[in-house]
Amino acid sequence: MCGDADNDHYLSLGDVVYLANYLFKGGPPPHHYYSGDVNCDNTVNLEDVIYLARYLFKGGPPPLG
Ligand SMILES: [Ca+2]
Ligand SMILES: [Ca+2]
Secondary structure, X not given: OOOOOOOOOOOOHHHHHHHHHHHHXXXXXXXXXXXXXXXXXXXXXXXXXXXXXXXXXXXXXXXXX
């Protein structure tokens, strides 16, 4: 599932934290790399964290793919 970085089958704050941890704290990568690529631009970066947080908390568009 796109955006499900921690692979628990739900999109939640845990995925935002997991991705932020990976990007900024040297944490483990998303289970499937593409699951961390929320906006489908073929890279996993801060924009994906923001996209996912926006979807979860601000009613933004759902993850692509
Ligand atoms: Ca998850
Ligand atoms: Ca991306």
